[in-house]
Amino acid sequence: MSTTTASTILRLDADLPLDSGQALSGVEIAYETYGVLAPDRSNAILICHALTGDQYVASDHPVTGKPGWWIRMVGPGKPIDTDRFHVICANVIGSCMGSTGPASLASDGKPHAMRFPVITIRDMVRGLVALLDVLGIERLHSVVGGSMGGMQALSLAANFPERAERVLVIASTARHSAQNIAFHEVGRQAIMADPNWQDGNYYGTGRSPDNGLSVARMAAHITYLSEEGLTEKFGRRLQDREAKSFGFDADFQVESYLRYQGSGFTQRFDANSYLYITRAMDYFDLAEEHGGRLADAFAGSTARFCLVSFDSDWLYPTAESRHIVHALNAAGAPVSFVELSAPHGHDSFLLDVPALDRVVDGFLTGVQP
Amino acid sequence: MSTTTASTILRLDADLPLDSGQALSGVEIAYETYGVLAPDRSNAILICHALTGDQYVASDHPVTGKPGWWIRMVGPGKPIDTDRFHVICANVIGSCMGSTGPASLASDGKPHAMRFPVITIRDMVRGLVALLDVLGIERLHSVVGGSMGGMQALSLAANFPERAERVLVIASTARHSAQNIAFHEVGRQAIMADPNWQDGNYYGTGRSPDNGLSVARMAAHITYLSEEGLTEKFGRRLQDREAKSFGFDADFQVESYLRYQGSGFTQRFDANSYLYITRAMDYFDLAEEHGGRLADAFAGSTARFCLVSFDSDWLYPTAESRHIVHALNAAGAPVSFVELSAPHGHDSFLLDVPALDRVVDGFLTGVQP
Numbered sequence: 001m002s003t004t005t006a007s008t009i010l011r012l013d014a015d016l017p018l019d020s021g022q023a024l025s026g027v028e029i030a031y032e033t034y035g036v037l038a039p040d041r042s043n044a045i046l047i048c049h050a051l052t053g054d055q056y057v058a059s060d061h062p063v064t065g066k067p068g069w070w071i072r073m074v075g076p077g078k079p080i081d082t083d084r085f086h087v088i089c090a091n092v093i094g095s096c097m098g099s100t101g102p103a104s105l106a107s108d109g110k111p112h113a114m115r116f117p118v119i120t121i122r123d124m125v126r127g128l129v130a131l132l133d134v135l136g137i138e139r140l141h142s143v144v145g146g147s148m149g150g151m152q153a154l155s156l157a158a159n160f161p162e163r164a165e166r167v168l169v170i171a172s173t174a175r176h177s178a179q180n181i182a183f184h185e186v187g188r189q190a191i192m193a194d195p196n197w198q199d200g201n202y203y204g205t206g207r208s209p210d211n212g213l214s215v216a217r218m219a220a221h222i223t224y225l226s227e228e229g230l231t232e233k234f235g236r237r238l239q240d241r242e243a244k245s246f247g248f249d250a251d252f253q254v255e256s257y258l259r260y261q262g263s264g265f266t267q268r269f270d271a272n273s274y275l276y277i278t279r280a281m282d283y284f285d286l287a288e289e290h291g292g293r294l295a296d297a298f299a300g301s302t303a304r305f306c307l308v309s310f311d312s313d314w315l316y317p318t319a320e321s322r323h324i325v326h327a328l329n330a331a332g333a334p335v336s337f338v339e340l341s342a343p344h345g346h347d348s349f350l351l352d353v354p355a356l357d358r359v360v361d362g363f364l365t366g367v368q369p
Numbered sequence: 370m371s372t373t374t375a376s377t378i379l380r381l382d383a384d385l386p387l388d389s390g391q392a393l394s395g396v397e398i399a400y401e402t403y404g405v406l407a408p409d410r411s412n413a414i415l416i417c418h419a420l421t422g423d424q425y426v427a428s429d430h431p432v433t434g435k436p437g438w439w440i441r442m443v444g445p446g447k448p449i450d451t452d453r454f455h456v457i458c459a460n461v462i463g464s465c466m467g468s469t470g471p472a473s474l475a476s477d478g479k480p481h482a483m484r485f486p487v488i489t490i491r492d493m494v495r496g497l498v499a500l501l502d503v504l505g506i507e508r509l510h511s512v513v514g515g516s517m518g519g520m521q522a523l524s525l526a527a528n529f530p531e532r533a534e535r536v537l538v539i540a541s542t543a544r545h546s547a548q549n550i551a552f553h554e555v556g557r558q559a560i561m562a563d564p565n566w567q568d569g570n571y572y573g574t575g576r577s578p579d580n581g582l583s584v585a586r587m588a589a590h591i592t593y594l595s596e597e598g599l600t601e602k603f604g605r606r607l608q609d610r611e612a613k614s615f616g617f618d619a620d621f622q623v624e625s626y627l628r629y630q631g632s633g634f635t636q637r638f639d640a641n642s643y644l645y646i647t648r649a650m651d652y653f654d655l656a657e658e659h660g661g662r663l664a665d666a667f668a669g670s671t672a673r674f675c676l677v678s679f680d681s682d683w684l685y686p687t688a689e690s691r692h693i694v695h696a697l698n699a700a701g702a703p704v705s706f707v708e709l710s711a712p713h714g715h716d717s718f719l720l721d722v723p724a725l726d727r728v729v730d731g732f733l734t735g736v737q738p
Contacts, residue, residue: 178599181624189584193581215562222552230551246388259554
């Protein structure tokens with residue numbers, strides 16, 4: 001059962017320092033919470049969202065009206081059980097659902113647009129930790145994230161090792177590969193090639209780069225699915241017709257589906273945020289931040305880790321998770337790792353994979369060995 | 370050694386019938402030949418080009434000045450030995466290097482643009498066979514093609530089974546998968562979203578959809594390479610700088626490379642041709658043309674077949690070639706099949722893979738068993 005709430009928005013008193021050397025003033029963080037915080041504050045779970053995700057992990061989305069993006073995982077009696085845990089999910093900085101991002105107003109009263117500083121995954125995590133500070137949560141029961149959310153969980157574990165007891169990283173990576181960067185660059189070029197982008201100054205002009213953003217989303221969406229999944233779901237089936245049209249309409253279901261995904265996305269997401277967040281992901285290389293050796297990133301960690309990958313995920317394939325597991329082993333950190341079989345590709349972490357539910361529940365509630 | 374020649378252009382007397390039910394009048398086919406045709410016309414090899422290829426298989430490209438796209442494979446003493454064989458390579462209809470396509474003038478003296486009929490791989494082959502008719506070549510020694518060229522080779526074998534003794538299909542497929550269609554649809558949407566596309570009527574306006582075409586090429590180009598190849602070639606190395614710029618320049622080599630590939634492509638290719646040829650590939654389903662059973666496509670064949678796939682090709686993976694081999698086996702056609710190990714992904718068929726040279730040479734010159 002999902003509920004719609006207006007997110008709480010917290011304004012940080014202090015400037016937020018950034019990896020670029022700049023700092024952000026007046027940062028606002030929009031967040032949702034679920035479940036009751038225990039008096040000793042020991043039951044807080046921070047869920048970190050993915051590229052186009054948001055804080056509405058288990059609440060209806062205020063723009064689309066759709067249920068929260070992880071409603072199957074988070075709620076009363078669910079694997080992340082809000083009868084037991086206090087769940088926090090915040091919109092990352094750079095995004096567009098209430099936290100400070102390129103669409104937010106700068107000190108001159110105009111939107112930052114491309115004056116917004118380029119941020120990193122670590123900068124996003126700095127924002128999340130600042131939120132935890134205000135909420136008085138010194139140590140999380142767990143930090144949990146899939147995809148870019150997993151990058152944040154890893155970054156938190158590496159840079160703020162005292163802040164989480166458990167780190168659950170699903171379908172993620174410790175660095176963006178050349179292929180990952182390449183796909184993101186296609187998306188950025190699609191946005192920037194749209195004349196309505198106007199060098200990012202489209203706010204209030206009545207024109208926005210919806211076409212470019214839609215193409216970016218379409219290209220990215222393919223990478224979230226598996227070849228097998230696409231074949232199973234669509235194959236070469238035609239859309240609402242008996243025969244090929246010998247034209248350029250969406251003859252095939254997969255074309256129609258992609259167009260729908262692309263145009264729907266523009267209703268809820270800001271193109272400049274897409275530029276900034278993809279850039280942050282491309283910049284992510286946890287080893288590089290720690291002298292080039294990934295194990296050193298986890299040297300100070302006292303957390304337990306759990307890594308999950310999916311066999312059909314070709315965006316962040318199992319080898320990327322295994323790479324992290326090896327580094328954790330080298331750092332002497334306790335880690336469990338499982339590759340799950342699921343047909344949905346990278347998006348498996350969001351979809352119906354009962355084995356994932358068991359892993360999540362087991363890791364969060366299991367007795368320490 | 371490459372030589373530049375102006376292509377010969379042949380004008381067909383008869384209309385070319387199309388799968389759409391339409392017909393094309395006054396079709397022109399631009400082609401190149403290499404080597405001497407034997408008096409008994411028994412040594413002709415037809416090479417079919419890929420999506421963005423052309424007839425300049427072993428001659429310098431007249432626009433880019435670059436060597437022919439298969440210069441390493443075709444020439445005196447090369448695996449396709451022009452001291453021995455008469456090689457023919459023609460620009461497919463729908464393309465833009467001299468054969469009739471959307472940029473060609475229609476009967477009203479204006480470019481066809483989007484009035485050009487949607488064509489299929491079989492239509493392309495009809496054009497090639499018409500060319501062979503004029504050249505007086507009743508039976509090819511071999512038809513050879515990689516990628517979309519392989520689709521044409523298969524289509525020729527299925528629809529004109531008496532026209533080729535040997536059929537060599539490299540890194541190809543008998544049907545476009547949902548994922549293949551999806552990537553092409555992204556490219557088409559990128560082109561059509563470019564305001565300079567002007568519903569296809571950009572010829573002579575001084576504006577052409579270069580941005581959209583460039584994005585389309587970038588997205589496609591990723592699919593031609595392997596994740597491993599990209600990592601080996603670029604990894605996360607920076608382009609002409611010591612540190613990240615914290616901006617949206619091409620910080621990473623892979624970004625710079627992709628942008629170069631995209632913009633370079635617009636110098637030599639027509640956006641509408643890209644729409645039409647990708648559509649033809651998406652429509653390709655050889656089994657569907659033959660009652661739904663791929664083996665039936667080859668029922669009348671007397672040719673020998675050779676299929677080659679590459680282990681790093683995720684665009685047309687080995688399973689697609691194996692699917693064809695099984696159908697040929699079911700049809701009782703003699704076929705050899707090899708999966709080659711090469712790091713370059715789909716583009717391996719164009720690159721330095723000595724094992725491919727040996728397979729090609731062996732198949733073309735080997736004694737019949």
